[in-house]
Amino acid sequence: MNAAKRVRPSKxxxxxxxESIGRVLCSRVRELRKKKRWTLEEMSAACGVSRSMLxxxxxERANPTLAVAYRIAQAFGVSLGELVQSTxxxxxxxxxxxxxxxxxxxxxxHCSIRTLSPLNLEKSVExxxxxxxxxxxxxxxxxxxxxxxxxxxxxxxxxLCSADDxxxxxxxxxxxxxxxxxxxxxxxxxxxxVLFLVxxxxxx
Numbered sequence: 001m002n003a004a005k006r007v008r009p010s011k012x013x014x015x016x017x018x019e020s021i022g023r024v025l026c027s028r029v030r031e032l033r034k035k036k037r038w039t040l041e042e043m044s045a046a047c048g049v050s051r052s053m054l055x056x057x058x059x060e061r062a063n064p065t066l067a068v069a070y071r072i073a074q075a076f077g078v079s080l081g082e083l084v085q086s087t088x089x090x091x092x093x094x095x096x097x098x099x100x101x102x103x104x105x106x107x108x109x110h111c112s113i114r115t116l117s118p119l120n121l122e123k124s125v126e127x128x129x130x131x132x133x134x135x136x137x138x139x140x141x142x143x144x145x146x147x148x149x150x151x152x153x154x155x156x157x158x159x160l161c162s163a164d165d166x167x168x169x170x171x172x173x174x175x176x177x178x179x180x181x182x183x184x185x186x187x188x189x190x191x192x193x194v195l196f197l198v199x200x201x202x203x204x
Contacts, residue, residue, distance in 0.1 A: 023060060025057075025084045026059075027060075029054070032078070033054075040055055043075065047071045049064075049068055053068070054072075069084075079094075096115075105128070110135075110136040112130070113128055113131075114130075127198050129195075130194070130197055131192050131193070132156075132192065134187055134189060134191065134192070136186075136187050137185065137186040139182075140184065141182060143201070144202070146202030147178075147199065147202070148176065148179055149179040149198065149199050150198040151174065151195060151196070152173070152195065152196045152197075153169050153171050153172065153193065153195055155194040156187060156191050156194060157170035158187050158188075159185075159186045160184075161186075163181040163183070
């Protein structure tokens with residue numbers, strides 16, 4: 001895998017496509033709210049979007065920004081893709097495209113992180129592709145009680161720490177460790193390290 005891969009811009013949809021997506025999104029917001037039996041006030045409290053804006057969206061008088069749509073999707077426990085998917089469309093395979101910026105969690109000169117799991121599943125499991133630059137590090141405070149992480153190194157080598165335990169792992173190695181303690185992943189090598197990380201949480 002090329003750790004320095006470039007994200008190719010997607011083609012800009014035409015006005016007719018944008019209008020169609022907007023209509024579906026507005027209809028889905030109304031449909032999902034009624035399914036949950038929420039009032040507009042209750043939905044506003046759940047997603048942090050004003051009642052007036054939600055009313056405008058449902059009446060197809062306003063198209064939400066990406067940030068607003070994401071808040072609404074989170075409140076319903078669905079992905080952005082599912083939010084704009086019409087009820088009649090049935091998909092057995094949910095594809096996350098490499099150039100979908102919704103799933104690019106972080107990108108800077110130390111590290112890039114891409115979410116590989118559907119956003120609506122992240123309350124119980126999270127799946128990430130991580131590229132750590134030389135001398136880059138991910139240092140995390142403890143997650144919720146019972147949280148664990150499974151790390152696989154595809155390329156390079158890293159030092160893994162969980163509380164006072166440390167391990168050196170390299171390409172082909174996997175590690176499983178507690179994430180409800182302070183933990184970190186450090187690339188002390190001279191090349192990018194490409195990692196796959198699964199975070200699991202205890203379910204209620």
